[in-house]
Amino acid sequence: MDAEQLAQLKAAAMKATPGPWRHDYFWKSKHDNKHIIAADGTKVSCHGFAATTKDADGDYIALANPQTILDLIAEVERLREIERGLDAITDAHRDALSQY
Secondary structure, three states: OOHHHHHHHHHHHHHOOOOOEEEEOOOOOOOOEEEEEEOOOOEEEEEEOOOOOOHHHHHHHHHOOHHHHHHHHHHHHHHHHHHHHHHHHHHHHHHHHHOO
């Protein structure tokens, strides 16, 4: 995933309803539906029992909430910074060894 894709994903996550989210099977509504519910009680998504969406898909969507995505992006950025540091050390050692 390149920097532009990470930036787009981060921007989308920042605009979305904050997480964590949960997959609620028992939301009281006049229809027998399942919902993805945000921490503040906001209904983020709805799908009916007759829908083709599997329970596992709803659970996954709830876990992939904006805060989780932002945490993953932060980890990618942290690891890339470490990689850049290691690359710099490797280059310095290579330069030092090439003098012998």
